[in-house]
Amino acid sequence: MESILPKSANILPYTLIVGQKQLKLALELAYIAPRIGGVLLSGQRGTGKSTAVRAFTKMMSGKLPVTLPINATEDRVVGGWRIDKLMRSELEPQPGLLKDANSSLLYIDEVNLLDDHIVNIILDVTSTGVLEVQRDGQNEQLLVSFTLVGTMNPEEGGLRPQLLDRFGLMVSVTAETNEDERVKILETVLEFDRAVTEFNSGKSSSYINKALEEDQKRKDVLEKAREKFYSVKMPKNIARNCVKLAAGVKAEGNRGDYIIALAARAYAALQGVEQVTNEHVATVAQLALQHRHPECLQNNQMLWNEKYQQLVTDILNLEGD
Template sequence: MSPRPQYPFSALHGQPQLQLALLLAAIDPHIGGVLIEGPRGTAKSTSARALAELLPGQRFVDLPLGASEEQLVGSLDIQAALQNAEVAFKPGLLARADGGVLYVDEVNLLADALVDLLLDVCASGVNRIERDGISHQHEARIALVGTMNPEEGELRPQLLDRFGLFVRLGAQIDPASREAIVRSRLAFDRDPHGFVERQRHAQQALIGRLEQARACVGRLDFSDALHRQVSSLCHAAGVEGVRADLVMLRAAAAHAAWLGQEQISDGDIEAVAELVLAHRRKTPPAQSEASAQQVQQQGRQQPAPDSADNWGALPPQAVATQALSGARPLPKKKP
């Protein structure tokens, strides 16, 4: 009997922001993974498993909360050391997840040291081990997906900021989406293989589109205007450091690549901005949006500081003036 297939990504309903964030993280793992906040029953693990089916190796690795550092990064192969008296590396979960999805359910309950290590490796794409007489490194191009329920504890701000994208799922789902989700799930449970076969063409289209986006995302350039737009948004949101700027630009490039565009546009920035800023913002959304618009408007009005035509020019100064139309001449002073 063939194994039960995974629910296909092409059949997901009702969580467009979650699906977008997962695809962006798969296109460019250097974005730093996706953190999903929400109650149970909102298709967090189903979506992550479905994403793995779109990736070349179709690898999905579940990191248990009780995992040790050795299980995560790898360790000395004791059997090889005892039998052959040789130092050999025993791959860990990071090696197994290379090219696929590493899923951490309730990441807020994982030891901070492991979260920190995990995020380091996912950001660099390389796992380096220097311990127990081992000096080894291997690629770890991983789409990291973490979930958390805020009722069970929060992540430290330092770790929260290191997740590239953030999706907050609401407990309420609109009636139309609920109906579509339930219909699809019932059809899948009754005939998993038949359901997957009916989605085969849609799945293949997604796989091809994702492969193309992963291949071209590194060739997209960032214009000066995009840099200014991103800097304005992040400054207005009151975020600390420049990690948000870097993530937003990478996510915008991934979004443009996903749409098959040859250039990154303002629309790509707008599509990913909230995914990047939602867990980093220190300024309320309405206030930060108004501030960003003001900064961008000022940037358009003022000449570039290094322009050859405006070198050394001063900004306009306010000067008191007197209306000339219909004005009476000032009386002459008597000698």
């Protein structure tokens, strides 16, 4: 296999990323089940959030994610008219970033600093799959599908509860503290740096080639899981447990019930099984519910403690398994 790593990108292959299992799982689940509505990554700088997102997008679509700037206007997001043509009294549509992200990933860095109105528009399109573009009396509806990922540093301010709830999954990203894992991360980065240097000097890199082959295998797994998603059965007792969990953490409304069910079904599809079990629900419970309980909504802190984990264990009756 010929190495195809772009010299300008030098993006770490997804399968080489060490640790951050919850982050990677959330990205994969949101791809398998787009109606999950996106992933919010909360954590300090330097914890690998952007690296993982870029690597995942590169693996799945062959390109880097479409990135939304903090100062983006509504026209830039949904589409409008080309300004240079408009100044010459010519009307030529300008596709927005949401259309550019179709079949790929839309990345919003520091989403907590973005205008709430813009965030609402993006979340609506993510959940419905329909982009409505209005230009001077013209109304166009486009079908779009993309994985939405937002990152935020909670020390710089949080999201309003109404917006926080709209993200399907949330991951609290922390720096790795295990020394052995940190050594693995360091060794991987150093080896990748060496391989990229060789590649950019014209040499073939078996290290990069092997990693790209592994990425292709993982991509195939995820695409197959996405195709099989709706064929995975959701038993009534498992659906009832999803409702009990959302109610147990005092999540407002019905969105928590729906998201945990979607995520559990996506995880079952990823595992290649035909039916959702309590174990699948337990695996995704924190991702789907940790940003919906009252303590989090009050202060934007990811307080998923032993109390909530015990609630999951009790409702799903996993202690005797």
